[in-house]
Amino acid sequence: MSYVAIIGNGPQELMPDLSGYEAIIDVWIGADRGSLTLVENNITLDYAVGDFDSMRATEKNIVQSQADVFEQHPSEKNQTDLEIALEKAYALNPEKIYLFGVTGGRLDHSLINIQLLYSIMGRGIQGFIVDGQNQLTLSEPGRHKICHDKNYSHISFIPYTRYVTGLTLEGFYYPLAEETISWGSTRCISNKLISDFGTFSYKEGILLVIKSRDV
Secondary structure: OOEEEEEOOOOHHHOOOHHHHOOOOOEEEEEOOHHHHHHHOOOOOOEEEEOOOOOOHHHHHHHHHHOOEEEEOOOOOOOOHHHHHHHHHHOOOOOEEEEEOOOOOOHHHHHHHHHHHHHHHHOOOEEEEEOOOEEEEEEOOEEEEEEOOOOOOEEEEEEOOOEEEEEEEEOEOOOEEEEEEEOOOOOOOOEOEOOOEEEEEEOEOOEEEEEEOOO
């Protein structure tokens, strides 16, 4: 199994066009109300998991009838619906996991969901958070190629660890050579590629790489 997508309960106005990902996603998992989002977008609902306490009985019945696998969990539990969906995704041994509908609304939810990228990376899987305006992923030390995306043309590099050392940016409007950036630094915010692709490399730390666009 290669690519798995999980849809959360985030605001619908922040949801990207999911149809653009159908060609690359092998398995779609709906977390709670995210299951209904998949049904409403006419996308195959492979798994529906969660407590479904955000849905009316009629909506839950629709999801249950459309899902290949439907798993309802108690409302009082130690995991969020998104974490339950992630455990389901891990069992599929994917190469990449895409998280949709996990930003917007309450800031505490958005922040912990971004931190889930670290848990995904710890499993040897590349994780992405995507909404209508942003695409986020974590990277580890080394040399990485990054391609131009017309939908998310701005690129920012934010230190996830306290320090990121030896950061070099090539093929960017604002190049960088062997710099150290730390928490609170705005040095690498809102850059752009000058061609179809560029590279970034560094020696130590973890970077949060954000592609974004203006509203």
